[in-house]
Amino acid sequence: MTEESHLTDSNYVRLLRHCVPRNDILSSSFLQTLVLMLLFFLMTPEKVKQALSKVNDPELQKDLVSLNMVRDIKIDGEKLSLTIVLTTPACPLKSVIEDDCIKALTSIGFKKENIKINMTGEVRQHGIQGKEPLKGINQIIAISSGKGGVGKTTVSVNIAIALSQTGAKVGLLDADITGPNIPIMMGDQEPPKVENAKIIPKENYGIKYISMGVLVPADKPVVWRGPMLDGVIRQFLRDVIWGELDYLLVDLPPGTGDAQLTICQAVPLAGGVIVTTPQDVALLDSRKSVNMFKQMNVPILGVVENMSFFICPKCNERTDIFSHGGGESAAKELEVPFLGRIPIELDVRIGGDSGKPITAKKPEHPISQTFKDIASKIAASASVTTINAIKTPVTK
Ligand SMILES: Nc1ncnc2c1ncn2[C@@H]1O[C@H](COP(=O)(O)OP(=O)(O)O)[C@@H](O)[C@H]1O
Ligand SMILES: [Mg+2]
Numbered sequence: 001m002t003e004e005s006h007l008t009d010s011n012y013v014r015l016l017r018h019c020v021p022r023n024d025i026l027s028s029s030f031l032q033t034l035v036l037m038l039l040f041f042l043m044t045p046e047k048v049k050q051a052l053s054k055v056n057d058p059e060l061q062k063d064l065v066s067l068n069m070v071r072d073i074k075i076d077g078e079k080l081s082l083t084i085v086l087t088t089p090a091c092p093l094k095s096v097i098e099d100d101c102i103k104a105l106t107s108i109g110f111k112k113e114n115i116k117i118n119m120t121g122e123v124r125q126h127g128i129q130g131k132e133p134l135k136g137i138n139q140i141i142a143i144s145s146g147k148g149g150v151g152k153t154t155v156s157v158n159i160a161i162a163l164s165q166t167g168a169k170v171g172l173l174d175a176d177i178t179g180p181n182i183p184i185m186m187g188d189q190e191p192p193k194v195e196n197a198k199i200i201p202k203e204n205y206g207i208k209y210i211s212m213g214v215l216v217p218a219d220k221p222v223v224w225r226g227p228m229l230d231g232v233i234r235q236f237l238r239d240v241i242w243g244e245l246d247y248l249l250v251d252l253p254p255g256t257g258d259a260q261l262t263i264c265q266a267v268p269l270a271g272g273v274i275v276t277t278p279q280d281v282a283l284l285d286s287r288k289s290v291n292m293f294k295q296m297n298v299p300i301l302g303v304v305e306n307m308s309f310f311i312c313p314k315c316n317e318r319t320d321i322f323s324h325g326g327g328e329s330a331a332k333e334l335e336v337p338f339l340g341r342i343p344i345e346l347d348v349r350i351g352g353d354s355g356k357p358i359t360a361k362k363p364e365h366p367i368s369q370t371f372k373d374i375a376s377k378i379a380a381s382a383s384v385t386t387i388n389a390i391k392t393p394v395t396k
Contacts, residue, residue, distance in 0.1 A: 043109070045073040048080065051104040057086075058093055059380050060387050064101070067387070072118075080105065081116040087383035088246075089121030090166040092376035123168060123246035123379075128389040129297045131268040134237065137171070139270035139382050140248045141301065142263055144293075146285020148254040151306035152275045153181045154352050155342070155371075156251040157207075159273075161359040162368070162375035164206040168246040171201065173236050174211030175263060176253040177229050178222045183213035187355025191215065199240045205360040210240050226258040233262045247379070255285075256292040264296035268389075270382040271301035273339070278305050278326035286327075290334045299385040301378050302337035303327050310344040337381065340374045342367060 053065040064070050064084065072083040084101060086094065098119055105115050125138040134140070143159070145152040156172060164170040174182035183189040186204045191214055193200040201208040212222055212232065224232075242248065253259050263269070272293040276286040286303065293300050305327025310319045321344060331338035342348070345367050351358040359368045 043075050045075065047108060048073050048075070048082065048105065051108045052101060055097065055100045055104050057097060059091075059384055060087070062387075064097070078111065079114045079116070080110050081118070083118040083120060086119065086121040087387060088123050088166075088379040089168050090163055090376045090379035091121055091383075092373070092380055094119050121167070124383070124386050126268075126386050126389050128268040128270060128299075128385065133268055134242075134248075137242060137245045137248050139246065139386060140250060140267050141270055141378065141382055142175075142250045142252055142260075142272045142293075142298070143275060144252040144260065144272055144289045145254050145275045146256075146283075146287070146289050148179070150254075150275050150277045151342070152254065153185060153251050154348060155273075155275045155304055155306060155374075156249050157182065157185045157352070157357050158348075158359040158368075158371040159375045159378065160207045160209075160247075160249050161205050161357055162372045163247055163249075163379060165359070165363065165372070166375075166379075168379070169244055170207050171242050171245045171248040172207050172209040173233075173240075173248060173250045174209065174213065175233050175236070175250050175259045177212045177224065177232055177259065179253060180211040180213035182209055182211040182251060184355060185352045185357060189214055189218060195241070197239070199235075201240050201242060205357065208242060208245070210236050229258050230262045233259055234266055237267060247382075256288050260292060261296075264293075264298055269298045271299040271378075271385050273301050273304060273378055274336075275304045275306055276327050276330070277307045278320070278324060278341075283326045283330045286330060287334060290336060299381075300336040301381040301385070302339035303331040303334075304339045304374055305341040307344045308341035313346070337377070339377050340370060342370055342374075 049065050049070055052070050053063045055064050056062065057064060057067060057069070060067060069085050070082060071085055074081045084097065086097070098117055101117055102112055102115055106112055123138040125133045127133050143152055143156045160170045160172045172182060174180045183202070186202070186207065186209055188202055188204050192202050192210065199210060201210045202214055216222060250263055252263065274286050274289045276283055290300060307321065309324070310321050312319070327341065328338045347358050347362065347365065348367060351361060358365055359371045362368055
């Protein structure tokens with residue numbers, strides 16, 4: 001092996017800079033320009049890919065090239081443009097990955113200012129739990145809670161909106177058939193249109209949604225037995241024209257009953273999210289939700305602690321109305337991720353009751369930012385479970 005063969009392109013430039021006498025500015029810069037020109041002349045998309053194969057997606061713990069994330073490499077002299085297709089547009093590590101790519105590309109000779117990276121996301125579809133995916137729907141995520149009134153619907157609606165604000169196509173299925181609240185919070189309770197015996201989902205704030213609340217008058221109770229609930233949830237999954245969706249969020253009723261069973265059995269779930277308040281009684285019930293998902297082989301994406309604390313708008317004093325930190329310690333104890341805490345906030349309640357969710361109406365509000373952070377973590381975890389599932393065969 002000759003000594004030159006050990007030299008990478010960038011080392012070669014450095015070596016030349018070192019060898020040419022400093023006082024001979026003309027020839028030094030001339031030589032450097034020549035070598036750089038030669039270097040870029042010899043640069044190929046393969047070399048770019050080779051450099052990027054050393055960059056890992058920290059969450060998926062695989063390199064970007066193996067994950068088929070590097071696309072559209074274009075080299076124009078010293079200029080380079082390419083697209084990185086992440087597994088979700090809501091990726092929380094977007095800027096970390098972009099920085100790592102730039103480092104890898106400058107190490108092979110490109111100047112930072114000549115690199116243009118288009119960071120996008122493409123939610124991948126795959127069956128999970130050995131089940132085939134629903135046509136057009138990439139990932140289904142169930143939101144559950146042990147007990148009612150902890151803010152599960154509030155979280156579902158705001159997370160859905162936060163995900164759609166990243167550019168994802170999002171649907172919301174209200175699986176709480178006997179206590180449907182999605183239409184109130186989404187601000188439109190009018191019945192949906194029906195086309196060829198299929199329901200066209202309602203749409204507001206960029207979210208497609210379906211709920212029993214738009215099918216029966218608000219003051220009429222739905223008194224149904226298990227098999228009927230099962231039937232209507234299956235219809236919501238298969239007889240609604242959802243179109244192409246990146247995420248379908250399912251707002252489950254509280255507890256671990258028929259609706260949960262139907263959802264877990266009928267469709268592949270990228271994961272389940274558990275919403276809880278921090279006090280002991282709520283946490284006790286949340287443990288049941290965690291165990292239900294575990295029993296049904298549904299990956300648990302994490303625990304959200306809602307109504308964590310209250311900051312008095314007048315004196316700024318914080319009160320832990322429902323105790324403190326219970327969601328996080330329960331998540332730790334159950335060995336599931338803790339996704340974040342949402343305080344009690346008047347704007348959240350008013351937004352929910354008036355059909356103007358805070359994330360849509362006040363996107364700059366700190367709580368909207370919290371919802372966005374939680375949404376990103378959910379999307380990132382769902383990417384991991386989906387990518388991991390790609391290794392497992394799907395039964396046809
Ligand atoms: N973080 C919060 N701050 C203030 N009010 C909240 C918050 N989360 C939920 N609420 C309110 O609490 C009530 C119950 O929430 P909801 O989402 O319907 O709970 P669930 O679906 O678990 O029964 C609603 O009136 C809602 O607006
Ligand atoms: Mg609810």
